[in-house]
Each structure stands twice: as C-alpha cells, then as structure tokens.
Amino acid sequence: xxxxxxxxxxxxxxxxxxxxxxxxxxxxxxxxxxxxxxxxxxxxxxxxxxxxxxxxxxxxxxxxxxxxxxxxxxxxxxxxxxxxxxxxxxxxxxxxxxxxxxxxxxxxxxxxxxxxxxxxxxxxxxxxxxxxxxxxxxxxxxxxxxxxxxxxxxxxxxxxxxxxxxxxxxxxxxxxxxxxxxxxxxxxxxxxxxxxxxxxxxxxxxxxxxxxxxxxxxxxxxxxxxxxxxxxxxxxxxxxxxxxxxxxxxxxxxxxxxxxxxxxxxxxxxxxxxxxxxxxxxxxxxxxxxxxxxxxxxxxxxxxxxxxxxxxxxxxxxxxxxxxxxxxxxxxxxxxxxxxxxxxxxxxxxxxxxxxxxxxxxxxxxxxxxxxxxxxxxxxxxxxxxxxxxxxxxxxxxxxxxxxxxxxxxxxxxxxxxxxxxxxxxxxxxxxxxxxxxxxxxxxxxxxxxxxxxxxxxxxxxxxxxxxxxxxxxxxxx
RNA sequence: CGGGGUGUAGCGCAGUCGGCUAGCGCGCUGCGUUUGGGACGCAGAGGUCGGCGGUUCAAGUCCGCCCACCCCGACCA
Numbered sequence: 001x002x003x004x005x006x007x008x009x010x011x012x013x014x015x016x017x018x019x020x021x022x023x024x025x026x027x028x029x030x031x032x033x034x035x036x037x038x039x040x041x042x043x044x045x046x047x048x049x050x051x052x053x054x055x056x057x058x059x060x061x062x063x064x065x066x067x068x069x070x071x072x073x074x075x076x077x078x079x080x081x082x083x084x085x086x087x088x089x090x091x092x093x094x095x096x097x098x099x100x101x102x103x104x105x106x107x108x109x110x111x112x113x114x115x116x117x118x119x120x121x122x123x124x125x126x127x128x129x130x131x132x133x134x135x136x137x138x139x140x141x142x143x144x145x146x147x148x149x150x151x152x153x154x155x156x157x158x159x160x161x162x163x164x165x166x167x168x169x170x171x172x173x174x175x176x177x178x179x180x181x182x183x184x185x186x187x188x189x190x191x192x193x194x195x196x197x198x199x200x201x202x203x204x205x206x207x208x209x210x211x212x213x214x215x216x217x218x219x220x221x222x223x224x225x226x227x228x229x230x231x232x233x234x235x236x237x238x239x240x241x242x243x244x245x246x247x248x249x250x251x252x253x254x255x256x257x258x259x260x261x262x263x264x265x266x267x268x269x270x271x272x273x274x275x276x277x278x279x280x281x282x283x284x285x286x287x288x289x290x291x292x293x294x295x296x297x298x299x300x301x302x303x304x305x306x307x308x309x310x311x312x313x314x315x316x317x318x319x320x321x322x323x324x325x326x327x328x329x330x331x332x333x334x335x336x337x338x339x340x341x342x343x344x345x346x347x348x349x350x351x352x353x354x355x356x357x358x359x360x361x362x363x364x365x366x367x368x369x370x371x372x373x374x375x376x377x378x379x380x381x382x383x384x385x386x387x388x389x390x391x392x393x394x395x396x397x398x399x400x401x402x403x404x405x406x407x408x409x410x411x412x413x414x415x416x417x418x419x420x421x422x423x424x425x426x427x428x429x430x431x432x433x434x435x436x437x438x439x440x441x442x443x444x445x446x447x448x449x450x451x452x453x454x455x456x457x458x459x460x461x462x463x464x465x466x467x468x469x470x471x472x473x474x475x476x477x478x
Numbered sequence: 479c480g481g482g483g484u485g486u487a488g489c490g491c492a493g494u495c496g497g498c499u500a501g502c503g504c505g506c507u508g509c510g511u512u513u514g515g516g517a518c519g520c521a522g523a524g525g526u527c528g529g530c531g532g533u534u535c536a537a538g539u540c541c542g543c544c545c546a547c548c549c550c551g552a553c554c555a
C-alpha cells in the first residue's frame with residue numbers, strides 16, 4: 001500500500017501538505033494551471049465553514065446578495081491604488097459572442113468596484129445607511145505560483161461590503177468583523193490566531209487600514225487567514241457614494257470590506273494535521289464519527305449490523321458515516337479515515353455486541369492511547385463529550401505550539417536566527433518602510449501585524465534603536 | 479521572468495552506451511479464501527513511451543525544436 005503513505009511532515013512539509021490534500025480527497029488539480037477542483041469532501045468542509053460564518057454575519061445584521069463576475073475595466077481604474085495593486089493579476093475578457101469587446105471586462109479579483117458602483121445608485125439618504133451586504137462567490141487572481149487552497153488562480157470566499165455614515169461606525173464595523181473572524185478561527189476551527197493591523201506596505205490596495213488574523217502553520221510560517229479593511233472614503237469618492245445627512249448636506253460614505261476564503265481550509269490542514277494525515281476540528285468536520293463494523297461471517301455480520309444501526313440511530317445528532325464497504329479490511333478503513341481527519345472512530349465487532357460496548361478511537365491521540373472501550377448505554381453523551389474534548393485539545397495543542405515558537409529577540413542578530421530557525425519574532429518597532437523592506441530583503445520575514453493600537457508602554461525598536469510604542473510580529477509567510 | 483527538475487498504463491516508477499513481443503509495484507475487473515491496525519491466491523483488462531521533425535536497416539533510448547507540469551526565487555488572500 002505504498003500509495004497511501006504520506007511523506008512525513010518534518011522531512012518535507014510542502015510535499016506532506018500536497019499529498020495530504022490530494023489523498024484525503026479534499027481537492028484535485030484542475031486541467032488549467034493553478035486552478036483547483038474542490039472535491040465533495042473538501043466542499044462539505046467549506047459548506048460547514050460557510051454556514052458557521054453566515055450565521056455570524058446574519059447575527060450582526062448583514063444580508064447576502066450576488067454581484068456580477070465580470071467588471072468593466074474602467075471601474076477598476078477609478079481608484080488609483082486599487083488598480084495598481086490588482087492589475088498585474090487580472091484575467092481580462094476581450095471577446096464576447098465572437099466579437100472583440102469595445103471595453104475589456106475583467107474577471108473580478110474582488111468586488112469593491114462593482115459593488116461601489118451599485119451603492120452609489122442605492123444610497124441617497126442617511127436613512128439608507130448603513131448598507132451591510134455580504135457576497136459568497138468566487139474570484140480570480142492570476143498568481144504566478146500556486147498551491148492547493150493557499151493560493152489558486154480561482155478561489156471561493158465571502159466578501160462583505162458595507163457603507164456607513166461616519167468614520168467611527170465604519171471603523172467599528174471593520175473591527176467587529178475582524179473579531180467575528182477571530183472568534184470563528186479560535187472557537188470553531190481551533191486555529192489560534194493573532195488579530196491585528198497590517199503595516200502600510202502590507203495593507204489592501206485602496207484601504208486606509210487593513211486588519212488581519214494571522215495563524216501559525218506547522219512549519220512555523222505565518223498565514224493571513226482572514227482580512228478586514230477600513231476603506232475610509234477612498235472608494236466612496238471614486239464611485240460617488242454619497243448621502244444627504246440630517247442637515248441636508250451631501251456627504252461621502254465611509255466603507256469597509258472583509259473577506260475569508262477557501263485558504264482557511266489550508267490553515268486548518270496545516271495547523272492540525274500530523275504524519276498520519278488530516279485532523280479536522282469536530283465542529284467543522286464533514287464526518288464527525290465514522291462507524292466501522294467488524295465481522296467474520298454472515299452470522300456475525302447480521303448481529304454486528306443490527307448493533308450498528310442501533311448505535312447510528314442513537315448518534316443521529318452527529319454527522320456520522322457507516323463504512324460498510326465489503327471489500328476492505330477494518331485495518332485499511334482505520335487508516336483511511338485517519339488520513340481524512342475524522343475526529344472519532346467507532347468500531348463494532350462481535351465482542352462488542354456481546355459486551356454491549358463499542359471501541360472508540362480519538363483521532364487527536366495517536367496509536368492505542370486514543371482507543372478505549374465504552375458502553376453502548378449513554379453513547380450519545382460519551383460521543384458529545386469526546387468531540388468537545390477533541391475540539392478543545394486541538395486548540396490547546398495548536399496554541400502551545402504557536403506560543404512555543406514566538407520569541408522576543410533583543411537585537412537584529414537574534415532576530416535573524418529566530419527567523420531562519422523557524423519562528424515568529426515579537427518586537428518593538430518604530431515605523432519605517434525602508435527598514436521593513438530591508439528586513440524582508442535580508443530575512444524574507446515581513447510584518448504580519450500590529451496586534452495592538454496605541455500601546456501605553458514604550459520600548460526600543462530592535463532594528464533602529466528608536467523609542468516606540470508599537471510592537472509587531474515578524475515572520476516568514478505563505 | 480530567472481535557476482533546477484520531470485514527462486513511459488488510473489497512480490508511483492524502472493527501462494536511456496539504439497535491437498527483437500515495453501516492464502515492475504499499487505490500483506482496477508472476475509472467482510475463491512480472508513476481515514479487531516494498511517489481507518492473500520489464481521485468472522484478466524489496461525500503453526499512439528508529452529508533441530513535431532531529423533539521423534538510422536532499426537528510436538521509449540541519439541539530435542533539434544516545441545509543449546506541459548513540478549520545485550526554488552520575484553508577486554500575492
């Protein structure tokens with residue numbers, strides 16, 4: 001069974017990641033370079049992410065809508081920084097219906113421009129505000145180097161676009177949605193993240209301020225797992241989004257945008273996966289419990305299957321899968337479902353029927369230690385408790401891993417060895433675009449975020465030696 | 479776009495000082511035995527050797543051009 005074996009995580013991280021995505025049947029390569037086919041197992045995971053996030057969006061007053069895939073080129077050109085930021089990675093449609101188009105259309109890389117255009121029509125009065133709309137969809141960015149889930153030419157995401165009467169309200173929305181992402185990452189995906197503000201160089205093209213949740217992957221590299229942008233009045237002015245306020249004066253709106261993509265699936269894989277394969281957080285897993293029946297002959301089979309259907313009925317509150325494939329041995333199935341990250345496995349064999357028990361194995365605890373025998377009585381509670389234990393254990397393990405790899409270097413020498421040996425540097429930093437660029441050039445590390453605004457304490461910048469109130473995380477990133 | 483690498487069965491590969499009918503492992507199909515940690519036996523199916531051109535009695539193998547993909551950089555959610 002050479003084919004099912006994964007490269008080890010430690011020896012070849014990217015190969016491990018790639019094989020894991022392919023073999024667990026989350027995704028496959030598409031016949032177009034850099035594009036990805038999300039397979040049913042992966043898409044179900046994405047749907048669970050969607051449902052969870054969508055609920056949070058609704059709870060915070062947002063509604064969903066759909067905007068076009070194709071955007072006139074001129075729309076993008078209305079905001080200078082925006083078009084400069086995105087033009088290198090645009091896919092452009094030049095022909096339609098067999099004829100050359102008068103104006104080329106771009107396949108949306110993000111929808112600020114088309115949504116802004118619509119908002120300028122829809123918004124007239126302060127009574128129309130705020131507008132709180134989200135869109136689930138796909139976008140295309142012509143990236144040079146791609147990687148399944150992490151960076152593909154086409155990806156699936158949600159993008160929220162809101163318009164407000166005041167800067168304060170828009171800023172509050174930006175931070176609220178950042179917090180929705182943070183909460184989702186930590187409490188649903190068990191991915192510990194550092195929320196914070198992006199540096200000037202790293203911010204979104206056209207934004208006044210960008211915020212991010214940064215996650216640490218199993219190789220200690222950082223991943224931007226979700227972003228929320230305060231766009232100020234940049235897009236409102238470019239797209240003429242204006243309203244009459246209560247004193248009958250014309251004002252520009254303040255807008256925000258925020259997004260989280262299928263990249264987050266990559267974050268889950270790289271945060272929790274081990275040498276055995278995926279480990280999916282119970283709250284998002286497409287299959288939470290797999291039941292593997294074990295029998296030697298028809299007599300045993302009918303006894304066992306009878307118990308299996310009783311147990312599965314008992315567990316109807318969970319997402320369960322009965323693996324009744326006849327042609328495969330139990331041992332094979334154990335490994336198969338472990339590779340695909342199913343949090344709990346229940347084995348039911350003749351002995352269990354006799355003892356009114358089941359064998360239950362935790363994916364997050366490798367080997368025999370994770371396996372125990374429990375009574376069929378009260379199984380629903382047992383399973384619920386174990387899933388919760390797994391969920392919190394994953395978060396705990398990932399948080400410890402992250403914290404163990406964050407260091408506070410005193411000087412640039414220490415900084416360089418931390419970055420090259422694998423870790424994040426948490427340092428005092430006095431803003432300097434030139435110094436930031438030099439550090440990136442020399443170490444490949446970038447500022448991941450400013451975790452706090454307006455710190456009270458003061459320290460000495462590790463690079464320039466100047467006094468500063470800001471601390472930042474530096475890391476190599478995906 | 480720079481540097482490196484690979485294209486031979488669904489997947490992973492061997493075969494490359496030209497040579498006769500192109501091979502191995504896994505997977506796939508059928509039958510039988512198996513089944514509590516990646517089962518075994520027997521019998522099968524499956525290939526324009528990435529493409530085009532050249533050299534030769536003879537090309538998967540040598541030469542030229544092209545194409546695709548992967549890895550490392552610059553760019554990015």
